[in-house]
Amino acid sequence: MHNIDSQRIMVIDDNPAMQKVLRIHLESSGYIAQVAENGNHALKILKDGKFHPDCILLDIKMPDITGLQLLPMVKSGFPLVPVVMLTAQTDLETGLEAMRSGAFDFLTKPVRKDGLLETIKKALGYREILLENDRLTKENREYQQNLEKMVEERSGELMNAYKMLKETNLSTVRVLAETIEAKDPYTRGHCNRVRVLSRETAILLGMKEQTIESLEYSALLHDIGKIAIPINLLHKTGSLDPDERMKFEDHPGIGENILKVVDFFAPCLNIVRHHHERWDGLGYPDGIAGDSIELPTRIVQITDAFDAMTSNRPYREALPRESALKELYEGKGTQFNPDIVDVFIDKKVYLSIENLN
Ligand SMILES: [Fe+2]
Known part of the structure; x- marks a missing residue:
């Protein structure tokens, strides 16, 4: 008073x-x-x-x-x-x-x-x-302003923690992916290139960041099942006999089984299991076709095929980029989803891996 x-x-x-x-x-x-x-x-x-x-x-x-x-x-x-x-x-x-x-x-x-x-x-x-x-x-x-400041600071800390966690997850998954490459040196860098190509394609298709993140993990791990395939089979220079082919074609299912035990990988299972399916239903292991193949899986089918074609393999030399793009183009509607092939070629997605090791 x-x-x-x-x-x-x-x-x-x-x-x-x-x-x-x-x-x-x-x-x-x-x-x-x-x-x-x-x-x-x-x-x-x-x-x-x-x-x-x-x-x-x-x-x-x-x-x-x-x-x-x-x-x-x-x-x-x-x-x-x-x-x-x-x-x-x-x-x-x-x-x-x-x-x-x-x-x-x-x-x-x-x-x-x-x-x-x-x-x-x-x-x-x-x-x-x-x-x-x-x-x-x-x-x-004043209290409100302090509170807002505090919330902002805490959000910043949480964002950093989330970023770190994401980076840790990604490096863990990359290490896991490299175990496949250690066994199959012909695929060195393959998984990471498939990851980068898939991410680029997904961004162009307007996919949500969260979906893109799990797509990246899946791209890195799509061939994880190969760790159970005999090494002589992975390195074979000639064509595979029916028995060997059957064994090789087990790798998507094996990969799915390996990842199934960790909840974190749940969004990756579909891609790992179905990355060798085809748009016309003539792929493996389940022969699913068209819209039954989920969008992220359709992307990996194309990016995986492109990088496989442009890399050296035991049974053939790498194809020049133009020939690989021609193969993708000719596979529209049979092996691949036509729209995604168009995006991949028209938007030159393949340039995104030019400077990768
Ligand atoms: Fe594969």
Whole structure:
């Protein structure tokens, strides 16, 4: 609470007799009074900041700017200062109108000392509430801002943790993928290139980042089942006999079984199992066709085939890029989904692996 000595009342009235009476009443009761002779004088005092009123007594009937005109100006500049209007006994309606416009109360002339002091006391009590409310609002706003900052910081930390976890996952999966390549040196770098090509294609097809992430893991791991295929079979230079072919064609199913035990790899299972299916249904292991092949799987079928064709294999030299693209083009609608082949060729997806090791 303010000390009564420090409480300042501004009197805005054009009548010198009224100014004098009010000043005497106020000062004899311990208030500091400041008189303004008219609206402009009051505005000047307030604007200069030489007097900070805790309450304003405002005469309604004044020349130039009336009390009712001055009221909104004062309220907008000093919303925490209650304004008590002074009105003639015969003009109650104007006093009420002033209250509707934001005045705290009104006093009728002639003003009696006890009535004046009581109203001033109430107005100052109201000011205390306004000040307290304002303080709480500011405090609350500050608290909100701190909270937002804290949330922002925590979100940043979580994002970093998520990024690190993602990187760790990716490197773990890459290590796993390299175990296949260690066994089959002809495929060195193959899995990572299939990953990059698949990611590029998926971005062009507008796939969601989360789906793209699991597509990348799947691309790295699509041939994980090869770790169970005899090494002489993987390195064989001639064509495979029917028995050997059957064994080789087990690798998608074996890969699926290896990854099935870890929940994290659940989104990869379809791609690993079906990366050797064909659009026309003549692939393996299940012979599924067309729309039964999921979109990410269709992508890996194409990127895997392209990279296999452009890499050296035990049974043949790498094909030049143009020949491999021709093969993809000719496989549209039979081996491959036509739309994805078009994207792969038209958007030059194959350039994304040019600078990879
Ligand atoms: Fe494969």
